[in-house]
Amino acid sequence: MPDRRTLLRQTADLAADFLEGVDARPVRATATHEELLAAFGGPLPDRGEAAGEVVSDLAAIADPGLIASAGPRYFGFVIGGSLPSALAADWLTSAWDNNAGLYAIGPAASVAEEVAAGWLVEIFGLPAGSSVGFSTGATMASFTALAAGRHRVLDRAGWNVEEDGLQGAPEIAVVVGAEAHVTIHVSLQMLGLGRNRVFRVEADGQGRMRPDALREVLAGLRDRPVLVCAQSGNVNTGAFDPLPEIVAAVRELPNAWLHVDGAFGLWAAVSPSLRHLTTGVADADSWTTDAHKWLNVPYDSGIAIVRDAAAHHAAMTLGAAYYVETAGAERDPYNWVAESSRRARGFPIYAALRELGRDGLVAMIDRCCALARRMADGLRDAPGVTILNDVVLNQVLVRFAPPSSDGTMSDDAAIDAFTREVIAEVQREGTCWLGGTTWHGMAAMRISVSNWSTTEVDADLSVAAIRRCAKRVAEAVGV
Ligand SMILES: *Cc1c(COP(=O)(O)O)cnc(C)c1O
Numbered sequence: 367m368p369d370r371r372t373l374l375r376q377t378a379d380l381a382a383d384f385l386e387g388v389d390a391r392p393v394r395a396t397a398t399h400e401e402l403l404a405a406f407g408g409p410l411p412d413r414g415e416a417a418g419e420v421v422s423d424l425a426a427i428a429d430p431g432l433i434a435s436a437g438p439r440y441f442g443f444v445i446g447g448s449l450p451s452a453l454a455a456d457w458l459t460s461a462w463d464n465n466a467g468l469y470a471i472g473p474a475a476s477v478a479e480e481v482a483a484g485w486l487v488e489i490f491g492l493p494a495g496s497s498v499g500f501s502t503g504a505t506m507a508s509f510t511a512l513a514a515g516r517h518r519v520l521d522r523a524g525w526n527v528e529e530d531g532l533q534g535a536p537e538i539a540v541v542v543g544a545e546a547h548v549t550i551h552v553s554l555q556m557l558g559l560g561r562n563r564v565f566r567v568e569a570d571g572q573g574r575m576r577p578d579a580l581r582e583v584l585a586g587l588r589d590r591p592v593l594v595c596a597q598s599g600n601v602n603t604g605a606f607d608p609l610p611e612i613v614a615a616v617r618e619l620p621n622a623w624l625h626v627d628g629a630f631g632l633w634a635a636v637s638p639s640l641r642h643l644t645t646g647v648a649d650a651d652s653w654t655t656d657a658h659k660w661l662n663v664p665y666d667s668g669i670a671i672v673r674d675a676a677a678h679h680a681a682m683t684l685g686a687a688y689y690v691e692t693a694g695a696e697r698d699p700y701n702w703v704a705e706s707s708r709r710a711r712g713f714p715i716y717a718a719l720r721e722l723g724r725d726g727l728v729a730m731i732d733r734c735c736a737l738a739r740r741m742a743d744g745l746r747d748a749p750g751v752t753i754l755n756d757v758v759l760n761q762v763l764v765r766f767a768p769p770s771s772d773g774t775m776s777d778d779a780a781i782d783a784f785t786r787e788v789i790a791e792v793q794r795e796g797t798c799w800l801g802g803t804t805w806h807g808m809a810a811m812r813i814s815v816s817n818w819s820t821t822e823v824d825a826d827l828s829v830a831a832i833r834r835c836a837k838r839v840a841e842a843v844g845v
Pocket residue numbers: 444502503504505506547549550599600601627628629630656668
């Protein structure tokens with residue numbers, strides 16, 4: 367038998383070495399695909415190796431292929447890091463290796479979920495008694511919540527979709543905002559509702575669903591079961607759909623369900639200074655959010671919340687005869703997500719919420735937003751820079767125009783190309799990492815501040831790096 371304690375101690379040191387150095391290493395990966403394949407590859411060994419050697423070698427060969435997204439200057443996509451207690455709880459989750467499918471095979475895992483679920487519903491200000499499923503991410507949370515909606519609207523139309531499927535069912539009208547996240551469409555694809563068989567509602571300049579346009583679409587759908595997907599937190603601008611108007615329009619229909627994708631934006635609801643952005647959110651029927659983004663727990667961790675617990679249960683339960691269902695008040699987690707055996711995701715979420723407390727959670731969310739404003743302000747007066755969005759949350763969109771020698775404005779294509787070059791240069795330089803996006807046809811740099819450990823110093827270092835890179839690219843193009 368290997369000495370397990372020695373191995374785990376060595377592994378803890380490897381992890382601590384990585385995290386202590388995460389601030390100083392380039393944020394991007396340094397190895398190419400070929401280099402990583404060469405390091406990892408080769409034939410499957412015939413003979414096994416000592417566990418300690420496997421782990422230390424894994425740490426060494428993975429290192430140049432790691433992104434420092436756990437660190438404070440990763441601003442790409444919407445990615446959080448891991449709070450210390452959440453990381454440690456995640457290690458224990460692996461060591462315990464309990465199956466969170468059923469209470470009977472993971473009582474502590476089930477209770478951690480039960481308690482965390484209650485806390486989450488409360489801090490988001492959602493209806494008491496809402497049911498909660500702990501999924502792999504927002505994609506599967508939306509799948510889960512929309513499955514609950516699909517159940518309820520078809521049930522009202524006299525159809526049992528779980529038993530009888532969609533063939534021959536009354537046709538559901540699915541209504542989404544033009545800016546719905548791609549994973550909403552993927553959820554619809556998996557639910558048999560079709561990625562593109564949707565009514566798309568126009569959005570305004572910030573990407574918010576236009577309630578007047580929604581009303582026009584809904585006017586033609588009064589006789590049908592309807593699923594409406596709104597959004598709290600546009601992945602580019604951070605903007606929020608106007609929920610009070612959306613709720614009012616949806617509630618005029620006899621058989622409609624309103625889902626809100628708040629993968630990161632729902633966290634605004636915990637903060638007194640940001641809560642106004644989510645006004646009306648509690649009047650929806652279901653909600654998606656992520657814990658692995660803004661709560662800063664390790665991957666993978668999403669959350670589906672549903673007001674109508676019976677619909678949620680009907681859509682997800684396995685209900686197999688041999689499953690030892692609990693007769694009492696105990697929670698069987700498999701009733702609330704699309705998995706049977708699974709990781710006990712409740713532990714890191716529970717730990718993160720306790721480490722932060724209510725005040726700490728609010729402070730973390732507020733701090734990220736303040737840092738996003740600070741970065742926008744730090745870039746705004748740089749030559750050629752335009753901030754494209756209203757910085758209402760943690761997202762900033764930046765566009766860079768090349769300087770011109772004769773004072774004329776460059777055309778859009780030239781600005782697009784220059785913006786992409788600046789992004790590539792920032793990624794190469796390695797002080798921070800952020801990605802590009804296309805916003806209303808314009809290339810833009812996208813900054814997302816979602817990490818618990820990012821400080822003003824990190825924001826300022828990153829702004830300086832971005833400005834330096836923009837200057838360097840301008841000089842390279844020779845103007
Ligand atoms: C990130 C994101 C998703 C997808 O989340 P995953 O956790 O990657 O599945 C969905 N919607 C929005 C608005 C997001 O920002």
